[in-house]
Amino acid sequence: MSRTKQLKLPAEWLEFSATAKDWDLLGAPELRKMLNHMHIIRAFEEEMLDLDRQGLAHGPVHVSVGQEGAMVAAMSSLHSTDLVNGSHRGHHVFLGKCLNHVQPRGYDPISDQIPDAIDNLLYRTMAEILGLSPGYCEGRGGSMHLRWDEAGVIGTNAIVGGGVPLANGAAWSLQRDGDDGVAVTCFGDGSCHIGNVLESLNLAALYNLPICFLIENNHYAVSTTLDEEARETRMSSRGLAFGIPSFRVDGMDPVAVRIATEHVVDLLRAGNGPAVLELDVYRYYHHSGGLPGSAFGYRTKLEEQEARDRDAIVYLENGLLDREWLSEAQLQAIKDNASGCVKKASQRLTEEVGGKRKIIDSLWPDVGFRDSGLRGDLCEFEQIEFVEQENYSGDIRTVKFVDTMAKGMVRRFESDDRYFVMGEDVHKLRGGTNGATKGIPERWPDRCIPTPIAEHGFVGLCGGVAMVGKYRPIVELMYPDFGLVAADQLFNQIAKARHMFGGHSPVPLVLRTKIALGSGYGSQHSMDPAGLFAMWPGWRIVAPSTPFDYIGLMNSALQCEDPVMVIEHVELYNTKGPGADGDYDYFIPLGKAKVVRSGKSMTILTYLTMVEKAVRAAELLGIDAEVIDLRSLDRGSLDWDTIGASVRKTNHVVMLEQGPLTTSYGAMLTDELQRRFFDDLDHPVRRIHGGEASPSVSKVLERAAFVGDEEIVAGLQEMLADQGSPLAATG
Helix, strand or coil: CCCCCCCCCCCCEEECCCHHHHHHHHCCCCHHHHHHHHHHHHHHHHHHHHHHHHCCCCCCCCCCCHEEEEEEEECCCCCCCCCEEEEECCHHHHHHHHHHHHCCCCCCCCCCCCCCCCCHHHHHHHHHHHHHHCCCCCCCCCCCCCCCCHCCCCEEECCCCCCCHHHHHHHHHHHHHCCCEEEEEEEEEHHCCCCHHHHHHHHHCCCCEEEEEEEEEEECCCCCEHHHCCCCHHHHHHHHHHHCEEEEEECCCHHHHHHHHHHHHHHHHCCCCEEEEEEECCCCCCCCCCHHHHHCCCCCCHHHCCCCCCCCHHHHHHHHHHHHCCCCCHHHHHHHHHHHHHHHHHHHHEEEEEEEEEEEEHCCCCCCCCCCCCCCCCCHHHHCCCCCCCHHHCCEEEEEEEHHHHHHHHHHHHHHCCEEECCCCCCCCCCCCCCCCCCCCCCCCCHEEEEECCHHHHHHHHHHHHHHCEEEEEEEEECCCHHHHHHHHHHHHHCHHHCCCCCCCCCEEEEEEEEEECCCCCCCCCCCCCHHHCCCCCCHHHHCHHHHHHHHHHHHHHHCCCCEEEEEEEEHHHEEEECCCCCCCCCCCCCCEEEEEEECEEEECCCEEEEEEHHHHHHCCCCCCEEECCECCCCCCCCCCHHHHHHHHHHHHHCCCCCCCHHCCCCHHHHHHHHHCCCHCCCCCECCCCCCCCCCCCCCHHHCCCCCCHHHHHHHHHHHHHCCHHHHHCC
């Protein structure tokens, strides 16, 4: 007979409830403040539903009616400098945090007039939800993307669970600051089953981050019940598997929520994070809009009424009245003031025309604002002097590519303590799997951070660090294919953040990764990511082909206030090329291509390892071809001046890339070339690219899948045939 023993969990799991003493400890003034904030948010949400019924709210309106009492109680425990984010149902998160930030010290909601700061907060929040220019994100964020840095709200998020990894980044920044700041990420029970949330729980525990995972368990993911989502329906149990102290509380008891949150915040401020706090709450309306869930058949009216009978606001009102800390007249004054300030905000945004309310036309954003802020204006380079190898005044010598990469990184770590690198195995193997971090972990172990295999989690964490803006993350993706695991963070979050939140919030992050075509690593390790990343205008992309260019472009990437992907190629790592002799402090401009071989017969556009191959093929065939190393590949950084001058000179263009047709960068560039330079082209742009399929492991099949010397020669001969050149048959 086998023997068993009971295993103990490595963390406590507690449920909080409030006592009369807790009411006394909080006191009448604090509880009246909380009640005032609850009524303001409740009135705000009901007004948003009214605006929605009148057709004035474009898109979904996810109100928090029923959940605002718990959130106000939780947010009232935080400082303005603490950092918070939330999910798509985030009005109460935003307003709860911001009301505490703007409310003047000593303000009495019973006797004092509503402060202008609260009026302005409600006006700008409502404007944002309605998509209007006075909003905090100038109308781009709407109901689901609310951000106000000054108040410590780093953004609510439309992707379920999408903000959780970012909040880890906020917590990482606060931890590195060395003060007692905490981060809180608010999400629902539906998020608890998403991989990035679980990855984030593990990373937070691994790095001891000062973060509270605040779960609003409202028992429904749209219409799917909690019992249909999971066997274990107490969502705080998720923290225990990661060794995280976890707590539950009845969210309809705001005093209990307040004391539970204070307990968690005290843990975090003392350096004992992270923690999970589950609030058992209920949303009164359907997922979006103003109809109850019973109207859609997934809840009963009895269930909904039983939840309303336990309303957190009424519970707090009754407690204050019973203790004679509030009179009926004073309660009515709080309600009237809350309703009045919300109506005031609504009236500033709308007008009555022909018996109907409409948005005041002058408040809509100008359509010219559409693309503004997709990327920064590069003003961070105003004091930078750029150089090229041709005008560099120092000594140039032949250096090994990968050695130069590592030495350049060490120099940046010496010069600026904001930089840190995060990724799998970056701290070992004598410089990580690519050799780029050699020399860093020995000198800066706290800035060379290894991760578990959790691309979604650590990419998102670094994205959150970048959005906070104090530190400069360098993310290493061992292979770009792994970025597809982290696609939400790379594309929905990092790429869109600046534009989505109004165009004013920098996202300074560098993503390093490599192309491994030809190395035998097969279909899931050989991707050229340029075509994928070029689809997202938030990303800048650089692809250095020489050691000299690598240092200059990497320095510019690290200086940039936008996210920049630096693409490397395994074929270049062990090659030697020109490099600055011991100088790692110069800059090459983003958005500047380079003519590496002058010519008049055709223009060859390419990047990375294809640059040298293109030059070699042109010389083999004896073609007077002009070869341009694009270097900057994103749509916003393409050097159309250099490209255009060459096209107008040669009237023939070849777009050369190594990878397959299906993830092609050249498709985008070719389309743009033919639109811009149609009158200058004597023939359509000829493309040289690999096959349709991703490379296989088989050496023969892999070689057939990508472009090498033979395919380049054949492609150039086809262009020569287009030109009617006798050289077409040679080679």
